Amino acid sequence: MVWLPLLLVAFVVAGVGCARVCRASMAAARPHETDGGADRELTVCEAAYLAGGPLRVTDLTLVSMHRARRLLLAHTGWATVVDADAAGDELERAVVGAIGPGGQSPIPAVRPVVAAAESVRLLAEGLVDRGLAVSDEDRREVAAGVRAVRAGFLLTLVLGTVAALLVPGDERAPVVAAFALPLLASGLCLLIGRVEVYPYTRWASPAGQRLLSGLSPADPLADPLTALATRGPAVLEPELRAALKG
Incomplete structure:
Protein backbone atom coordinates (compact mmCIF):
# COMPACT_ATOMS: atom_id res chain seq x y z
CA MET A 1 0.00 0.00 0.00
CA GLU A 41 -25.41 51.13 -26.31
CA LEU A 42 -21.67 50.61 -26.41
CA THR A 43 -19.34 53.33 -27.61
CA VAL A 44 -16.67 52.25 -30.07
CA CYS A 45 -13.98 52.59 -27.36
CA GLU A 46 -15.99 50.44 -24.97
CA ALA A 47 -16.42 47.84 -27.70
CA ALA A 48 -12.66 47.90 -28.31
CA TYR A 49 -11.95 47.24 -24.63
CA LEU A 50 -14.44 44.39 -24.40
CA ALA A 51 -13.10 42.76 -27.55
CA GLY A 52 -9.37 43.22 -27.02
CA GLY A 53 -8.58 45.03 -23.80
CA PRO A 54 -6.44 48.15 -23.26
CA LEU A 55 -4.16 47.56 -26.25
CA ARG A 56 -7.16 47.35 -28.59
CA VAL A 57 -8.38 50.70 -27.20
CA THR A 58 -4.91 52.11 -27.88
CA ASP A 59 -4.89 50.83 -31.47
CA LEU A 60 -8.36 52.26 -32.05
CA THR A 61 -7.30 55.68 -30.75
CA LEU A 62 -4.12 55.70 -32.85
CA VAL A 63 -5.98 54.78 -36.03
CA SER A 64 -8.81 57.24 -35.30
CA MET A 65 -6.29 60.07 -34.88
CA HIS A 66 -4.48 58.97 -38.02
CA ARG A 67 -7.68 59.04 -40.06
CA ALA A 68 -8.52 62.47 -38.65
CA ARG A 69 -5.03 63.68 -39.67
CA ARG A 70 -4.06 64.54 -36.12
CA LEU A 71 -1.46 61.82 -36.14
CA LEU A 72 0.65 60.14 -38.80
CA LEU A 73 1.26 56.41 -38.49
CA ALA A 74 4.12 55.38 -40.76
CA HIS A 75 4.46 51.84 -42.02
CA THR A 76 7.95 51.87 -40.51
CA GLY A 77 6.36 51.79 -37.03
CA TRP A 78 6.69 55.45 -36.02
CA ALA A 79 3.95 57.81 -34.84
CA THR A 80 4.23 61.54 -35.54
CA VAL A 81 1.97 64.16 -34.01
CA VAL A 82 0.51 66.41 -36.72
CA ASP A 83 -1.64 68.66 -34.56
CA ALA A 84 -1.21 68.32 -30.78
CA ASP A 85 -3.73 71.07 -30.07
CA ALA A 86 -6.47 69.16 -31.88
CA ALA A 87 -6.34 66.19 -29.49
CA GLY A 88 -9.92 65.79 -28.32
CA ASP A 89 -10.70 63.42 -25.46
CA GLU A 90 -8.55 62.01 -22.67
CA LEU A 91 -7.50 59.03 -24.75
CA GLU A 92 -6.14 61.21 -27.53
CA ARG A 93 -4.34 63.41 -25.02
CA ALA A 94 -2.83 60.27 -23.51
CA VAL A 95 -1.50 59.34 -26.96
CA VAL A 96 0.06 62.77 -27.46
CA GLY A 97 1.57 62.60 -23.97
CA ALA A 98 2.98 59.13 -24.60
CA ILE A 99 4.63 60.26 -27.82
CA GLY A 100 6.35 63.02 -25.89
CA PRO A 101 7.41 66.62 -26.50
CA GLY A 102 9.46 65.66 -29.55
CA GLY A 103 6.26 64.83 -31.40
CA GLN A 104 7.57 61.52 -32.70
CA SER A 105 8.01 58.09 -31.15
CA PRO A 106 8.08 54.38 -32.09
CA ILE A 107 4.57 52.93 -31.90
CA PRO A 108 5.68 49.87 -29.84
CA ALA A 109 6.84 52.32 -27.16
CA VAL A 110 3.60 54.30 -27.26
CA ARG A 111 1.08 51.44 -27.06
CA PRO A 112 1.83 50.13 -23.53
CA VAL A 113 2.00 53.65 -22.10
CA VAL A 114 -1.44 54.54 -23.46
CA ALA A 115 -2.85 51.16 -22.43
CA ALA A 116 -1.82 51.89 -18.83
CA ALA A 117 -3.21 55.45 -18.87
CA GLU A 118 -5.76 56.67 -16.36
CA SER A 119 -8.35 57.21 -19.09
CA VAL A 120 -8.21 53.53 -20.09
CA ARG A 121 -8.44 52.44 -16.47
CA LEU A 122 -11.54 54.56 -15.94
CA LEU A 123 -13.08 53.13 -19.11
CA ALA A 124 -12.48 49.62 -17.80
CA GLU A 125 -13.90 50.42 -14.38
CA GLY A 126 -17.05 51.81 -15.93
CA LEU A 127 -17.57 48.62 -17.94
CA VAL A 128 -16.97 46.46 -14.88
CA ASP A 129 -19.52 48.50 -12.92
CA ARG A 130 -22.07 47.95 -15.69
CA GLY A 131 -21.47 44.22 -15.59
CA LEU A 132 -20.03 44.15 -19.12
CA ALA A 133 -16.36 43.50 -18.36
CA SER A 216 -19.45 44.19 -35.70
CA PRO A 217 -20.41 45.16 -39.25
CA ALA A 218 -20.35 42.46 -41.89
CA ASP A 219 -18.33 44.71 -44.18
CA PRO A 220 -15.25 46.32 -42.54
CA LEU A 221 -15.41 49.17 -45.05
CA ALA A 222 -18.91 50.10 -43.86
CA ASP A 223 -17.64 51.14 -40.43
CA PRO A 224 -13.86 50.67 -40.26
CA LEU A 225 -13.44 51.89 -36.66
CA THR A 226 -16.13 49.55 -35.33
CA ALA A 227 -14.59 46.72 -37.32
CA LEU A 228 -11.18 47.54 -35.82
CA ALA A 229 -12.66 47.70 -32.32
CA THR A 230 -14.40 44.34 -32.54
CA ARG A 231 -12.15 42.36 -34.86
CA GLY A 232 -8.69 43.85 -34.40
CA PRO A 233 -5.99 45.23 -36.72
CA ALA A 234 -6.48 42.39 -39.22
CA VAL A 235 -9.26 44.44 -40.87
CA LEU A 236 -6.95 47.40 -41.56
CA GLU A 237 -5.15 48.16 -44.77
CA PRO A 238 -1.62 46.71 -45.01
CA GLU A 239 0.15 50.02 -44.30
CA LEU A 240 -1.65 50.52 -40.99
CA ARG A 241 -1.21 46.89 -40.00
CA ALA A 242 2.52 47.27 -40.58
CA ALA A 243 2.55 50.51 -38.57
CA LEU A 244 0.85 48.94 -35.53
CA LYS A 245 3.14 45.93 -35.62
CA GLY A 246 6.10 48.31 -35.52
Missing part, protein backbone atom coordinates in the same frame (compact mmCIF):
# COMPACT_ATOMS: atom_id res chain seq x y z
CA VAL A 2 2.96 2.29 -0.53
CA TRP A 3 1.00 4.03 -3.29
CA LEU A 4 -1.82 5.21 -1.01
CA PRO A 5 -0.01 8.42 0.10
CA LEU A 6 0.52 9.24 -3.58
CA LEU A 7 -3.18 8.72 -4.22
CA LEU A 8 -4.06 10.99 -1.31
CA VAL A 9 -1.82 13.72 -2.69
CA ALA A 10 -3.44 13.34 -6.12
CA PHE A 11 -6.95 13.66 -4.66
CA VAL A 12 -6.01 16.72 -2.61
CA VAL A 13 -4.32 18.51 -5.51
CA ALA A 14 -7.15 17.71 -7.93
CA GLY A 15 -9.80 18.76 -5.41
CA VAL A 16 -8.09 22.03 -4.56
CA GLY A 17 -7.66 22.93 -8.22
CA CYS A 18 -11.26 22.14 -9.15
CA ALA A 19 -12.61 24.02 -6.13
CA ARG A 20 -10.45 27.03 -6.91
CA VAL A 21 -11.52 27.33 -10.52
CA CYS A 22 -15.19 26.85 -9.61
CA ARG A 23 -15.03 29.50 -6.91
CA ALA A 24 -13.22 31.95 -9.20
CA SER A 25 -15.68 31.45 -12.07
CA MET A 26 -18.66 31.93 -9.74
CA ALA A 27 -17.12 35.15 -8.43
CA ALA A 28 -16.50 36.38 -11.98
CA ALA A 29 -20.08 35.55 -13.00
CA ARG A 30 -21.56 37.44 -10.06
CA PRO A 31 -23.26 40.62 -11.35
CA HIS A 32 -21.31 43.82 -10.63
CA GLU A 33 -23.74 46.21 -12.25
CA THR A 34 -24.41 49.32 -10.18
CA ASP A 35 -26.16 51.78 -12.45
CA GLY A 36 -28.40 49.78 -14.76
CA GLY A 37 -26.02 50.59 -17.63
CA ALA A 38 -25.88 47.14 -19.22
CA ASP A 39 -28.66 48.09 -21.60
CA ARG A 40 -26.95 51.23 -22.87
CA VAL A 134 -14.52 41.08 -16.11
CA SER A 135 -12.37 42.81 -13.51
CA ASP A 136 -8.61 42.31 -13.50
CA GLU A 137 -8.80 40.54 -10.15
CA ASP A 138 -11.48 38.09 -11.30
CA ARG A 139 -9.63 37.38 -14.54
CA ARG A 140 -6.41 36.67 -12.64
CA GLU A 141 -8.19 34.37 -10.21
CA VAL A 142 -9.87 32.38 -12.98
CA ALA A 143 -6.63 32.04 -14.92
CA ALA A 144 -4.82 30.90 -11.75
CA GLY A 145 -7.59 28.37 -11.08
CA VAL A 146 -7.29 26.92 -14.59
CA ARG A 147 -3.52 26.65 -14.16
CA ALA A 148 -4.03 24.86 -10.84
CA VAL A 149 -6.39 22.31 -12.43
CA ARG A 150 -3.98 21.73 -15.31
CA ALA A 151 -1.09 21.26 -12.87
CA GLY A 152 -3.21 18.87 -10.82
CA PHE A 153 -4.03 16.84 -13.91
CA LEU A 154 -0.36 16.51 -14.85
CA LEU A 155 0.72 15.76 -11.29
CA THR A 156 -1.93 13.06 -10.96
CA LEU A 157 -0.74 11.51 -14.19
CA VAL A 158 2.86 11.46 -12.91
CA LEU A 159 1.89 10.13 -9.47
CA GLY A 160 -0.27 7.44 -11.02
CA THR A 161 2.58 6.33 -13.23
CA VAL A 162 4.99 6.21 -10.27
CA ALA A 163 2.47 4.32 -8.13
CA ALA A 164 1.88 1.76 -10.87
CA LEU A 165 5.62 1.15 -11.11
CA LEU A 166 5.91 0.62 -7.35
CA VAL A 167 3.62 -2.42 -7.25
CA PRO A 168 3.86 -5.81 -8.94
CA GLY A 169 2.29 -6.15 -12.37
CA ASP A 170 -0.65 -8.23 -11.16
CA GLU A 171 -1.61 -5.52 -8.64
CA ARG A 172 -1.56 -2.55 -10.97
CA ALA A 173 -5.20 -2.69 -12.09
CA PRO A 174 -6.67 -1.37 -8.81
CA VAL A 175 -3.93 1.29 -8.62
CA VAL A 176 -4.71 2.55 -12.11
CA ALA A 177 -8.45 2.51 -11.32
CA ALA A 178 -7.89 4.51 -8.13
CA PHE A 179 -5.82 7.20 -9.84
CA ALA A 180 -8.33 7.38 -12.68
CA LEU A 181 -10.79 9.13 -10.33
CA PRO A 182 -8.77 12.32 -9.63
CA LEU A 183 -7.49 12.22 -13.20
CA LEU A 184 -11.05 12.09 -14.53
CA ALA A 185 -12.17 14.88 -12.17
CA SER A 186 -9.36 17.18 -13.31
CA GLY A 187 -9.92 16.34 -16.96
CA LEU A 188 -13.65 17.01 -16.76
CA CYS A 189 -12.98 20.28 -14.96
CA LEU A 190 -10.64 21.36 -17.74
CA LEU A 191 -13.16 20.31 -20.38
CA ILE A 192 -16.01 22.18 -18.72
CA GLY A 193 -13.69 25.13 -18.25
CA ARG A 194 -13.33 25.49 -22.02
CA VAL A 195 -17.04 26.33 -22.18
CA GLU A 196 -18.00 27.75 -18.81
CA VAL A 197 -14.78 29.23 -17.42
CA TYR A 198 -12.77 30.38 -20.44
CA PRO A 199 -15.06 33.38 -21.14
CA TYR A 200 -14.06 34.84 -17.78
CA THR A 201 -10.38 34.87 -18.77
CA ARG A 202 -11.23 37.33 -21.51
CA TRP A 203 -12.10 41.00 -21.20
CA ALA A 204 -15.87 40.88 -21.74
CA SER A 205 -18.32 39.25 -19.38
CA PRO A 206 -21.12 37.12 -20.91
CA ALA A 207 -23.33 40.22 -20.93
CA GLY A 208 -20.61 42.19 -22.72
CA GLN A 209 -20.07 39.39 -25.23
CA ARG A 210 -23.78 39.43 -26.08
CA LEU A 211 -23.58 43.14 -26.88
CA LEU A 212 -20.45 42.63 -28.95
CA SER A 213 -21.95 39.80 -30.98
CA GLY A 214 -24.38 42.11 -32.75
CA LEU A 215 -22.07 45.08 -33.10
Whole structure:
Protein backbone atom coordinates (compact mmCIF):
# COMPACT_ATOMS: atom_id res chain seq x y z
CA MET A 1 0.00 0.00 0.00
CA VAL A 2 2.96 2.29 -0.53
CA TRP A 3 1.00 4.03 -3.29
CA LEU A 4 -1.82 5.21 -1.01
CA PRO A 5 -0.01 8.42 0.10
CA LEU A 6 0.52 9.24 -3.58
CA LEU A 7 -3.18 8.72 -4.22
CA LEU A 8 -4.06 10.99 -1.31
CA VAL A 9 -1.82 13.72 -2.69
CA ALA A 10 -3.44 13.34 -6.12
CA PHE A 11 -6.95 13.66 -4.66
CA VAL A 12 -6.01 16.72 -2.61
CA VAL A 13 -4.32 18.51 -5.51
CA ALA A 14 -7.15 17.71 -7.93
CA GLY A 15 -9.80 18.76 -5.41
CA VAL A 16 -8.09 22.03 -4.56
CA GLY A 17 -7.66 22.93 -8.22
CA CYS A 18 -11.26 22.14 -9.15
CA ALA A 19 -12.61 24.02 -6.13
CA ARG A 20 -10.45 27.03 -6.91
CA VAL A 21 -11.52 27.33 -10.52
CA CYS A 22 -15.19 26.85 -9.61
CA ARG A 23 -15.03 29.50 -6.91
CA ALA A 24 -13.22 31.95 -9.20
CA SER A 25 -15.68 31.45 -12.07
CA MET A 26 -18.66 31.93 -9.74
CA ALA A 27 -17.12 35.15 -8.43
CA ALA A 28 -16.50 36.38 -11.98
CA ALA A 29 -20.08 35.55 -13.00
CA ARG A 30 -21.56 37.44 -10.06
CA PRO A 31 -23.26 40.62 -11.35
CA HIS A 32 -21.31 43.82 -10.63
CA GLU A 33 -23.74 46.21 -12.25
CA THR A 34 -24.41 49.32 -10.18
CA ASP A 35 -26.16 51.78 -12.45
CA GLY A 36 -28.40 49.78 -14.76
CA GLY A 37 -26.02 50.59 -17.63
CA ALA A 38 -25.88 47.14 -19.22
CA ASP A 39 -28.66 48.09 -21.60
CA ARG A 40 -26.95 51.23 -22.87
CA GLU A 41 -25.41 51.13 -26.31
CA LEU A 42 -21.67 50.61 -26.41
CA THR A 43 -19.34 53.33 -27.61
CA VAL A 44 -16.67 52.25 -30.07
CA CYS A 45 -13.98 52.59 -27.36
CA GLU A 46 -15.99 50.44 -24.97
CA ALA A 47 -16.42 47.84 -27.70
CA ALA A 48 -12.66 47.90 -28.31
CA TYR A 49 -11.95 47.24 -24.63
CA LEU A 50 -14.44 44.39 -24.40
CA ALA A 51 -13.10 42.76 -27.55
CA GLY A 52 -9.37 43.22 -27.02
CA GLY A 53 -8.58 45.03 -23.80
CA PRO A 54 -6.44 48.15 -23.26
CA LEU A 55 -4.16 47.56 -26.25
CA ARG A 56 -7.16 47.35 -28.59
CA VAL A 57 -8.38 50.70 -27.20
CA THR A 58 -4.91 52.11 -27.88
CA ASP A 59 -4.89 50.83 -31.47
CA LEU A 60 -8.36 52.26 -32.05
CA THR A 61 -7.30 55.68 -30.75
CA LEU A 62 -4.12 55.70 -32.85
CA VAL A 63 -5.98 54.78 -36.03
CA SER A 64 -8.81 57.24 -35.30
CA MET A 65 -6.29 60.07 -34.88
CA HIS A 66 -4.48 58.97 -38.02
CA ARG A 67 -7.68 59.04 -40.06
CA ALA A 68 -8.52 62.47 -38.65
CA ARG A 69 -5.03 63.68 -39.67
CA ARG A 70 -4.06 64.54 -36.12
CA LEU A 71 -1.46 61.82 -36.14
CA LEU A 72 0.65 60.14 -38.80
CA LEU A 73 1.26 56.41 -38.49
CA ALA A 74 4.12 55.38 -40.76
CA HIS A 75 4.46 51.84 -42.02
CA THR A 76 7.95 51.87 -40.51
CA GLY A 77 6.36 51.79 -37.03
CA TRP A 78 6.69 55.45 -36.02
CA ALA A 79 3.95 57.81 -34.84
CA THR A 80 4.23 61.54 -35.54
CA VAL A 81 1.97 64.16 -34.01
CA VAL A 82 0.51 66.41 -36.72
CA ASP A 83 -1.64 68.66 -34.56
CA ALA A 84 -1.21 68.32 -30.78
CA ASP A 85 -3.73 71.07 -30.07
CA ALA A 86 -6.47 69.16 -31.88
CA ALA A 87 -6.34 66.19 -29.49
CA GLY A 88 -9.92 65.79 -28.32
CA ASP A 89 -10.70 63.42 -25.46
CA GLU A 90 -8.55 62.01 -22.67
CA LEU A 91 -7.50 59.03 -24.75
CA GLU A 92 -6.14 61.21 -27.53
CA ARG A 93 -4.34 63.41 -25.02
CA ALA A 94 -2.83 60.27 -23.51
CA VAL A 95 -1.50 59.34 -26.96
CA VAL A 96 0.06 62.77 -27.46
CA GLY A 97 1.57 62.60 -23.97
CA ALA A 98 2.98 59.13 -24.60
CA ILE A 99 4.63 60.26 -27.82
CA GLY A 100 6.35 63.02 -25.89
CA PRO A 101 7.41 66.62 -26.50
CA GLY A 102 9.46 65.66 -29.55
CA GLY A 103 6.26 64.83 -31.40
CA GLN A 104 7.57 61.52 -32.70
CA SER A 105 8.01 58.09 -31.15
CA PRO A 106 8.08 54.38 -32.09
CA ILE A 107 4.57 52.93 -31.90
CA PRO A 108 5.68 49.87 -29.84
CA ALA A 109 6.84 52.32 -27.16
CA VAL A 110 3.60 54.30 -27.26
CA ARG A 111 1.08 51.44 -27.06
CA PRO A 112 1.83 50.13 -23.53
CA VAL A 113 2.00 53.65 -22.10
CA VAL A 114 -1.44 54.54 -23.46
CA ALA A 115 -2.85 51.16 -22.43
CA ALA A 116 -1.82 51.89 -18.83
CA ALA A 117 -3.21 55.45 -18.87
CA GLU A 118 -5.76 56.67 -16.36
CA SER A 119 -8.35 57.21 -19.09
CA VAL A 120 -8.21 53.53 -20.09
CA ARG A 121 -8.44 52.44 -16.47
CA LEU A 122 -11.54 54.56 -15.94
CA LEU A 123 -13.08 53.13 -19.11
CA ALA A 124 -12.48 49.62 -17.80
CA GLU A 125 -13.90 50.42 -14.38
CA GLY A 126 -17.05 51.81 -15.93
CA LEU A 127 -17.57 48.62 -17.94
CA VAL A 128 -16.97 46.46 -14.88
CA ASP A 129 -19.52 48.50 -12.92
CA ARG A 130 -22.07 47.95 -15.69
CA GLY A 131 -21.47 44.22 -15.59
CA LEU A 132 -20.03 44.15 -19.12
CA ALA A 133 -16.36 43.50 -18.36
CA VAL A 134 -14.52 41.08 -16.11
CA SER A 135 -12.37 42.81 -13.51
CA ASP A 136 -8.61 42.31 -13.50
CA GLU A 137 -8.80 40.54 -10.15
CA ASP A 138 -11.48 38.09 -11.30
CA ARG A 139 -9.63 37.38 -14.54
CA ARG A 140 -6.41 36.67 -12.64
CA GLU A 141 -8.19 34.37 -10.21
CA VAL A 142 -9.87 32.38 -12.98
CA ALA A 143 -6.63 32.04 -14.92
CA ALA A 144 -4.82 30.90 -11.75
CA GLY A 145 -7.59 28.37 -11.08
CA VAL A 146 -7.29 26.92 -14.59
CA ARG A 147 -3.52 26.65 -14.16
CA ALA A 148 -4.03 24.86 -10.84
CA VAL A 149 -6.39 22.31 -12.43
CA ARG A 150 -3.98 21.73 -15.31
CA ALA A 151 -1.09 21.26 -12.87
CA GLY A 152 -3.21 18.87 -10.82
CA PHE A 153 -4.03 16.84 -13.91
CA LEU A 154 -0.36 16.51 -14.85
CA LEU A 155 0.72 15.76 -11.29
CA THR A 156 -1.93 13.06 -10.96
CA LEU A 157 -0.74 11.51 -14.19
CA VAL A 158 2.86 11.46 -12.91
CA LEU A 159 1.89 10.13 -9.47
CA GLY A 160 -0.27 7.44 -11.02
CA THR A 161 2.58 6.33 -13.23
CA VAL A 162 4.99 6.21 -10.27
CA ALA A 163 2.47 4.32 -8.13
CA ALA A 164 1.88 1.76 -10.87
CA LEU A 165 5.62 1.15 -11.11
CA LEU A 166 5.91 0.62 -7.35
CA VAL A 167 3.62 -2.42 -7.25
CA PRO A 168 3.86 -5.81 -8.94
CA GLY A 169 2.29 -6.15 -12.37
CA ASP A 170 -0.65 -8.23 -11.16
CA GLU A 171 -1.61 -5.52 -8.64
CA ARG A 172 -1.56 -2.55 -10.97
CA ALA A 173 -5.20 -2.69 -12.09
CA PRO A 174 -6.67 -1.37 -8.81
CA VAL A 175 -3.93 1.29 -8.62
CA VAL A 176 -4.71 2.55 -12.11
CA ALA A 177 -8.45 2.51 -11.32
CA ALA A 178 -7.89 4.51 -8.13
CA PHE A 179 -5.82 7.20 -9.84
CA ALA A 180 -8.33 7.38 -12.68
CA LEU A 181 -10.79 9.13 -10.33
CA PRO A 182 -8.77 12.32 -9.63
CA LEU A 183 -7.49 12.22 -13.20
CA LEU A 184 -11.05 12.09 -14.53
CA ALA A 185 -12.17 14.88 -12.17
CA SER A 186 -9.36 17.18 -13.31
CA GLY A 187 -9.92 16.34 -16.96
CA LEU A 188 -13.65 17.01 -16.76
CA CYS A 189 -12.98 20.28 -14.96
CA LEU A 190 -10.64 21.36 -17.74
CA LEU A 191 -13.16 20.31 -20.38
CA ILE A 192 -16.01 22.18 -18.72
CA GLY A 193 -13.69 25.13 -18.25
CA ARG A 194 -13.33 25.49 -22.02
CA VAL A 195 -17.04 26.33 -22.18
CA GLU A 196 -18.00 27.75 -18.81
CA VAL A 197 -14.78 29.23 -17.42
CA TYR A 198 -12.77 30.38 -20.44
CA PRO A 199 -15.06 33.38 -21.14
CA TYR A 200 -14.06 34.84 -17.78
CA THR A 201 -10.38 34.87 -18.77
CA ARG A 202 -11.23 37.33 -21.51
CA TRP A 203 -12.10 41.00 -21.20
CA ALA A 204 -15.87 40.88 -21.74
CA SER A 205 -18.32 39.25 -19.38
CA PRO A 206 -21.12 37.12 -20.91
CA ALA A 207 -23.33 40.22 -20.93
CA GLY A 208 -20.61 42.19 -22.72
CA GLN A 209 -20.07 39.39 -25.23
CA ARG A 210 -23.78 39.43 -26.08
CA LEU A 211 -23.58 43.14 -26.88
CA LEU A 212 -20.45 42.63 -28.95
CA SER A 213 -21.95 39.80 -30.98
CA GLY A 214 -24.38 42.11 -32.75
CA LEU A 215 -22.07 45.08 -33.10
CA SER A 216 -19.45 44.19 -35.70
CA PRO A 217 -20.41 45.16 -39.25
CA ALA A 218 -20.35 42.46 -41.89
CA ASP A 219 -18.33 44.71 -44.18
CA PRO A 220 -15.25 46.32 -42.54
CA LEU A 221 -15.41 49.17 -45.05
CA ALA A 222 -18.91 50.10 -43.86
CA ASP A 223 -17.64 51.14 -40.43
CA PRO A 224 -13.86 50.67 -40.26
CA LEU A 225 -13.44 51.89 -36.66
CA THR A 226 -16.13 49.55 -35.33
CA ALA A 227 -14.59 46.72 -37.32
CA LEU A 228 -11.18 47.54 -35.82
CA ALA A 229 -12.66 47.70 -32.32
CA THR A 230 -14.40 44.34 -32.54
CA ARG A 231 -12.15 42.36 -34.86
CA GLY A 232 -8.69 43.85 -34.40
CA PRO A 233 -5.99 45.23 -36.72
CA ALA A 234 -6.48 42.39 -39.22
CA VAL A 235 -9.26 44.44 -40.87
CA LEU A 236 -6.95 47.40 -41.56
CA GLU A 237 -5.15 48.16 -44.77
CA PRO A 238 -1.62 46.71 -45.01
CA GLU A 239 0.15 50.02 -44.30
CA LEU A 240 -1.65 50.52 -40.99
CA ARG A 241 -1.21 46.89 -40.00
CA ALA A 242 2.52 47.27 -40.58
CA ALA A 243 2.55 50.51 -38.57
CA LEU A 244 0.85 48.94 -35.53
CA LYS A 245 3.14 45.93 -35.62
CA GLY A 246 6.10 48.31 -35.52
